[in-house]
Amino acid sequence: MAERVITRRMLTKGVAWAAPVTIIGTAAPALAASQVNGLNGWVELRGDCGKKSLIIDGRGTYPDRGLSVYPITSSTVTPQNARITFYLPDGRVDGGSTAVEDSGWSVPVQDGSAPHKPGCTGYTTAYDGDWTYISDENQMRVTSFPYFSVPTNSICSQPLHVIARRSVEVGGNTLVHERSVTLGGATAYSAGMGDDSADAVDAQELVGAV
Secondary structure (H helix, E strand, O other), X not given: OOEEEEOHHHOOOOOOOOOEOOOOEEEOOOOOOOOXXXXXXXXXXXXXXXXXXXXXXXXXXXOOOOXXXXXXXXXXXXXXXXXXXXXXXXXXXXXXXXXXXXXXXXXXXXXXXXXXXXXXXXEEEEEOOOEEEEHHHOEEEEOOOOEEEEEXXXXXXXXXXXXXXXXXXXXXXXEEEEEEEEEOOHHHOOOOXXXXXXXXXXXXXXXXXX
C-alpha cells in the first residue's frame, strides 16, 4: 500500500469555498463500508449513563474505522477545512465538551454559522492535523481521530437523535453529506424509568454510528 504523509506545513492555501455538490442523508448502520464523495468513515456515539455524557469516538483502524477523504487521485490534492457538525436537540447539552484524548480535531463548540436545523443546536469539530495519501484507494486519511465527551442531560432516560454533517473542501469544491442515528429506542424506556441510572436502558440501545 503506497502511503505519503502530508503535514500541515505542506497544505496549499487559498482554496475557495464553493457550493455543496452532494448532500446525503441516511440512517447510519454501524461500520458500513460504502464510500461517498467527501469525508468517509464512521464515528461511534455512546451514551455514558454514569457520567451523563455522550461519547463521540472516531478512533479505530482502517478499513472498518478511521476517517478519510475520497476520491483523491494525487498526493498534491490536499483536503481543506474538514469538519463534522453534530446536531443535538435544543436543551440537551449541559456545559462544554471536553477532549478525552488529544488529537488534530478541535473540541466541538456551538456553531452559529452551521446550517440551521429546526429544534437542534450544532456543535462543530474541525480537523487541523496531518494527512496520509493512499494511492491505490484514492484516499487521504486523517492521522488522528476525534474522541470527545459531551455532557448531555437525560442521556439514559430519553432517546437522543443526533445528526452529523460532514464537510470538506477538495479542489475548490465543498463536499457535504449527512447521517443520523437515534440512541435509545422506544423499547428501551419503560414506565417509571425517569432517571439516568445505568439500569434505565439496555446498553446496546445507547450505541450508534454516524
